[in-house]
Amino acid sequence: MKTIKARDIQEKVMALALRANTHLRRDVVALLKEAERGEKKRLARRALAAIIENAAVADRKSLAICQDTGLPIIFVELGSDVRVQGNINDSIQAAVAAGYARGYFRASIQPDPVFRSRRLTHVPAIIHTDIVPGNQLTITLMPKGFGSENKAVTTMLNPTAGVEDIEQCVVAAVQRAGAAACPPYIIGVGIGGTQDYAGLLAKKALLDPLSASNKRKDIAAMEQRLLRKINALGIGPCGLGGRHTALAVRIKIHPTHIAGLPVAVNISCHALRSATVTL
Amino acid sequence: MAKLLEYPFTKKSIASLRRGDEVSLTGVVYTARDQAHKRLVALIERRKTLPFDLRNQIIYYCGPNPAAPGRAIGSCGPTTSQRMDGFTPVLLEYGLMGMIGKGERSADVVAAIKKYQGVYFITHAGCGALLSEYVTKATRVGFSDLGAEAIVALEVEQFPLIVAIDTEGRSIYDTRGKKKT
Numbered sequence: 145m146k147t148i149k150a151r152d153i154q155e156k157v158m159a160l161a162l163r164a165n166t167h168l169r170r171d172v173v174a175l176l177k178e179a180e181r182g183e184k185k186r187l188a189r190r191a192l193a194a195i196i197e198n199a200a201v202a203d204r205k206s207l208a209i210c211q212d213t214g215l216p217i218i219f220v221e222l223g224s225d226v227r228v229q230g231n232i233n234d235s236i237q238a239a240v241a242a243g244y245a246r247g248y249f250r251a252s253i254q255p256d257p258v259f260r261s262r263r264l265t266h267v268p269a270i271i272h273t274d275i276v277p278g279n280q281l282t283i284t285l286m287p288k289g290f291g292s293e294n295k296a297v298t299t300m301l302n303p304t305a306g307v308e309d310i311e312q313c314v315v316a317a318v319q320r321a322g323a324a325a326c327p328p329y330i331i332g333v334g335i336g337g338t339q340d341y342a343g344l345l346a347k348k349a350l351l352d353p354l355s356a357s358n359k360r361k362d363i364a365a366m367e368q369r370l371l372r373k374i375n376a377l378g379i380g381p382c383g384l385g386g387r388h389t390a391l392a393v394r395i396k397i398h399p400t401h402i403a404g405l406p407v408a409v410n411i412s413c414h415a416l417r418s419a420t421v422t423l
Numbered sequence: 424m425a426k427l428l429e430y431p432f433t434k435k436s437i438a439s440l441r442r443g444d445e446v447s448l449t450g451v452v453y454t455a456r457d458q459a460h461k462r463l464v465a466l467i468e469r470r471k472t473l474p475f476d477l478r479n480q481i482i483y484y485c486g487p488n489p490a491a492p493g494r495a496i497g498s499c500g501p502t503t504s505q506r507m508d509g510f511t512p513v514l515l516e517y518g519l520m521g522m523i524g525k526g527e528r529s530a531d532v533v534a535a536i537k538k539y540q541g542v543y544f545i546t547h548a549g550c551g552a553l554l555s556e557y558v559t560k561a562t563r564v565g566f567s568d569l570g571a572e573a574i575v576a577l578e579v580e581q582f583p584l585i586v587a588i589d590t591e592g593r594s595i596y597d598t599r600g601k602k603k604t
Contacts, residue, residue: 187443187585191547194583198550208498211488211551248491250498250571260458264570291503291525323596324503324526326549382548383526383596384585415549 146223146279148423150230153283154239156421160285161216161243164419165208168199171354172330172416175391179328179381188386192328195381195414206247210326210415213249214287216240216269217347225279233271240285241267252290272344284351286418292329292411295321298343301405307366310335310407315373317409318390323383326413330354331374331393334408336400342408349394350412358395367393381414425583432479432520437542442593446544446584452483452523454575456502459566460510467517474565474574478518481544484525486571487561488551496561496577498551501525504543508532515539527596528588537592544584557582 173196180192202209218236222228244251244266251264269285297317301309314333321329334345357364370393380386391414400406428436430450440446453475455463466473484504488497504524511522512535520541525548528536536543547554560578567573588594 187445194547194550194553198547198553201556202498202552205552206491207552207555208488209552210549211486211498211500212502213488213498248489248497250486250488252486252571263568264572294503322527323548324505326525382545413549 145225145227147227147229148281150228150232150235153232153281153423154235154242156423157236157239157283157285158243158246160283160419160421161240162206162247164285164417165213165247165249165287166202166206167419168202168209169416169418172391172414173199175354176414179388179391183381183386183388185380185384185386187384188381188388191382191384192388208247208249209417210289210413211250212289212291213244213252214289214417215253215293216244216267217286217288218269218271219284219286219348219351220271220273221276221282222273223278223280224275226281228281236271236283237267237269240269241265281423282420284418284420286347286351288347289413289415292321292325292413295325295411296343296346296409298339298406298408300339301407303403303405305405310405311366311370311373313407314370314393314409315377318374318379318411319377321411323379325411326415327379327383327390328381328388328414329390330412330414330416331370331390332410332412333370333393333395334398334410335395335406336398337406338400339406341398342406343410345396345398346408346410349396350410350416351418352394352396354392354394363395363397367395432481434479434520434540437521438540438590440542440586440589442586442589442595444586446586448582448584449580450578452481452577452579452582453564454485454487454577455482456484456486456572457506458569458572459574460507460514462566464510464513467513475576476518477514479520481521481523482514482519483523483577487555487575490561494555496555496558499555499558499577500551501546501548504528511535515541523584528594533588533592533594536588536590540590542586542590543588545587546582546584554582
């Protein structure tokens with residue numbers, strides 16, 4: 145049994161908040177550069193060049209990649225052989241708030257969603273915790289911007305629906321997003337489980353390395369097929385047309401009920417941000 | 424080559440802009456997003472004074488990050504324009520000349536742009552760090568209690584824009600996305 149003091153994770157999580165928001169993921173940068181090389185339309189290529197330059201400026205000057213530093217989403221993987229001394233959730237919230245303040249990030253959270261009357265804050269982050277085997281504690285912070293979160297869709301298909309219907313759900317969601325959510329997008333898809341669980345899977349799919357594809361060949365083929373269909377929409381970088389409406393599609397699946405087929409689509413803008421630490 | 428647009432703006436200075444034109448803007452733009460729009464329209468309806476005179480001005484749909492020491496402003500890219508669609512026609516009617524944001528606008532907004540001879544620009548979406556480099560000064564002018572949604576006058580130099588909807592109501596989005604899957 146390993147003991148970790150809740151207080152000791154604070155410095156690490158604070159660093160995650162800064163790193164995730166100012167340092168664009170390498171796999172995202174790689175796909176952006178590949179897209180720029182392959183983009184024929186002048187304004188679209190220019191948009192991609194600006195996106196790549198923006199990541200460099202953010203990195204060099206410790207500025208937020210995007211002014212929307214998001215609603216911070218935290219994924220905790222707690223090893224079953226780890227004992228946390230103290231309240232891990234409180235420590236994470238305090239660390240996220242401190243990290244966001246230290247980075248001069250915007251307070252984007254309205255504590256009162258109905259009357260919108262309260263002073264804006266940096267937290268609460270939304271924390272998802274999984275108990276996993278082993279003696280490690282892994283924490284991931286994903287700043288999720290709401291321009292793209294607003295375009296998330298979950299559809300409860302009939303269990304008799306086919307692959308074509310599932311793919312149509314995904315393509316339709318991207319078409320509805322249009323140019324509004326900062327294309328080129330990274331598309332997370334959750335298939336199965338329940339309405340809420342599919343949504344969570346779709347978001348978790350965005351954390352998978354973009355350089356890989358699904359381990360199952362049939363699902364990996366769906367990812368590739370969806371990417372082609374989405375790029376055929378012609379929305380393009382910044383909505384300026386061109387070949388790259390999305391950079392990648394990642395799918396996560398989970399067993400579901402005989403009566404249903406939940407399909408969730410979580411769209412990420414091109415600034416897909418996350419950072420992870422393992423203790 | 425980008426066309427130059429300089430403060431003070433006039434209807435004449437935007438009349439020659441066409442959809443797809445690249446524009447370099449130097450002067451003042453006012454940030455305003457969701458809650459600020461709701462308040463501006465409420466003030467207009469109650470015939471109250473606005474925090475700034477809308478006439479011939481440009482609103483930037485942006486909620487900037489705070490300035491770190493030594494900087495004019497933090498990251499400050501555009502937010503999604505379509506959330507402001509319900510408020511925009513009234514603001515255009517009361518003299519607003521242009522908007523800067525990202526993404527498509529509603530048919531009502533396009534019609535109002537044409538009717539009042541306004542213009543809708545887009546800028547590099549999701550590039551707030553890069554865009555902050557074009558800002559030389561930021562001054563809060565209203566709704567301070569809204570925090571990031573307060574109205575801020577941003578002084579910008581050669582701020583990069585693309586004309587998305589021109590004074591004739593022609594949109595860059597009309598010409599793309601026709602392919603079916």
